Amino acid sequence: MNTLKIGLLSFAHTHAETYAALLRDRADVELVTCDPGPHAPGELRGAEAAAAWGVEHVATVAELLARGLDAVVVASENARHRELVEQALDAGCHVLCEKPLATSRDDAAAMRAAVERSGRFLMVAYPVRFSSAFGQLRDQVAGGRLGQLLSVRGANNGKLPTSRSWFTDPALAGGGALVDHVVHLADLLDVLTGGAQALTVSAVGNQLLHPDAAAETAGLVAITYPDGLVVTIDCSWSKPESAPSWGGLSLTAAGTGGTVSVYVFGSKVRGLESSSGLPVELAYGPDLDEAMLDTFLGAVRSGSAPQPDLEVGARTLSVVLAAQESYRTGETVAVRPV
Amino acid sequence: MxxxxxxxxxxxxxxxxxxxxxxxxxxxxxxxxxxxxxxxxxxxxxxxxxxxxxxxxxxxxxxxxxxxxxxxxxxxxxxxxxxxxxxxxxxxxxxxxxxxxxxxxxxxxxxxxxxxxxxxxxxxxRYFPEYAALHAAVARGDLGDLAVLRFTRSGAYPTRTPWFADVEASGGIILDQMVHDIDIATWLAGPVVSVSAVSTHSADGAAEPAAAAHVLLTHAGGAVSQVNGFWGPAHLQFTTSFSVTGTAGSLEHSSAAERAVVTDLAAAGDGAGALVPDTDPLxxxxxxxxxxxxxxxxxxxxxxxxxxxxxxxAREGAEAVRVANAAIEAARTGTTVHLTEQGARA
Incomplete structure (x- = not known):
């Protein structure tokens, strides 16, 4: 098997370290990275980070793209996806773009145009759909075991992200908890509905748990889909900093045939820490990022566009934008497709 | 005494x-x-x-x-x-x-x-021990100021008597089933100022009917609650859960996860799900x-x-009915219903 030349653009997202390590350790990948900055003070970034992770780093995006790469992974701040994605596509690279696809309609439209003119594909980094647990639910829904699917309720709760300051800067993140955690469940809904466009969204939220944050840190969202499906998502950063693990993602699907509950990241070895009495949780299970990268790299080899593609990213972004509008106005809003 | x-x-x-x-x-x-x-x-x-x-x-x-x-x-x-x-x-x-x-x-x-x-x-x-324990903890201040509350309730569709499922008569799943958790949310987090909701129902002629609804509440103090209800097929076990987070801590419970007896036996009887939850006779x-x-x-x-x-x-009972009816209206019209303080708890 010939070696794939893969670039990693930006270390802004915490997942960049995971991608760097997974790609570095693959025998079929030659990895080059570039973390152009600007970098927030006190965060391990750029050449220093690359050295710590044992990966090659170049100074500029142009230099990286001049390497004749097969594909690029973009892990920049949410609001900076567009500029790097456009450059990578125009340089002839397939792209794996960290979620959410973008933070605005305009950016998503520009990225769609770049995909179309380049003839390259864009995959959105939604790892949860690659979990076996969710796969069972997907197969049960597709096989009719749930009958008519009526209800899905999901929760994707985590800690206030603090390891990178931009996560809580609405200008760079595109918002708060609504943009960060609605999209994973919206992606799973996209799978379960076969790519249906959401119809209406109501969202409520607050900043009570983190009064100093610049955007909402708690959010509850209710969504209607075609064919009588109603969905609700808790996207709150409601895990305290002292919690033994980062959080998790669960969903329960209900239909005329019954209910199925899925706990992704839910399997843990549990115990207590003797001196404090605090709980200890050791999460275990397959690395979903690895499964997602497998799919991406396989598609780069074959040249056929993988899922979730840009349109999934656009549909899930349309739910986020509607939720943000509903939270802002206090009214239920119709979803405008992106 | x-x-x-x-x-x-x-x-x-x-x-x-x-x-x-x-x-x-x-x-x-x-x-x-x-x-x-x-x-x-x-x-x-x-x-x-x-x-x-x-x-x-x-x-x-x-x-x-x-x-x-x-x-x-x-x-x-x-x-x-x-x-x-x-x-x-x-x-x-x-x-x-x-x-x-x-x-x-x-x-x-x-x-x-x-x-x-x-x-x-x-x-x-309010008398189920897990909800009573939750309320006592909130009242003691163990959780600080409440921020996010979630409640679920899931059981078999009530088919034995037709009035249950007749929305005109019973108020449907929101007023009959979810009013329980709407009441608990109000008991814990105070008066509700706005309500949005989505609801759905199985297609006509389904072998086993089902209904679902999700209700979002904003409380006067800023906390937000999510109440989820499901009536499904006859085999469905009655389950409830909650997850409540405040500035000083969180509490959660799942009836399915806290069963005191777990059996793995050949099916007995008709296997029909219950309309009321299992409770400890003691x-x-x-x-x-x-x-x-x-x-x-x-x-x-x-x-x-x-x-x-x-x-x-009685005022709290009336308030639960008011909020549930606001949710029914929100689900029917697809709008968010804003409540005045007029009916708020005394």
């Missing part, structure tokens, strides 16, 4: 003999009540099944024979029955929801107040509820006993 057994006779009239009577009659008997039962159907069978109670042929006859009336008729009849009982000078316990509409529920609370009678809506979930919430309400009714100020206040009031 006196612990001497109350020597006065306790005469309670049970109006209605449907499914929920199984959760009332035996507990009233255990409290030492002389129970008089009136129902348009099923009264004789109910009394025979439990070996307790005396059946009468009319509501008037019942009202003549008792001091307290326990109303467990279908929701759309609550207003008429409770009004007659209050006007006959009786104190009343009424199954939830207190009435079908917000106006009717408020009118019942007003009427009780005007007549100087007590009216206690039977919101039994700590039965329906008994705890009726005991507290009856004790409160028997401790009227001025009669020498220590007056007791139960954990639920």
């Amino acid at each position: 006196s612990t001497t057994p109350d020597a006065r006779p306790l005469r309670i009239g049970l109006v209605g003999a449907g499914g929920i009577a199984e959760c009332h009659l035996p507990h009233l008997a255990r409290l030492g009540a002389e129970v008089v039962v009136f129902s348009e159907a099923g009264a004789e069978e109910l009394v025979a099944r439990h070996g307790t109670g005396r059946v009468v042929g009319s509501l008037d006859e019942l009202l003549d024979a008792v001091d307290v009336v326990d109303v467990i008729t279908p929701t759309p009849t609550h207003t008429a029955v409770v009004t007659r009982a209050l006007e006959a000078g009786k104190d009343v316990i009424c199954e939830k929801p207190m009435a079908r509409t917000a106006d009717d529920a408020a009118a019942l609370a007003d009427l009780a107040e005007r007549l100087g009678r007590r009216l206690y809506p039977a919101h039994v979930v 700590d039965d919430p329906y008994f705890l509820e009726l005991r507290e309400l009856v004790e409160a009714l028997r401790s009227a100020p001025g009669d020498g006993a220590t007056p007791r206040t139960p954990r639920i009031t």
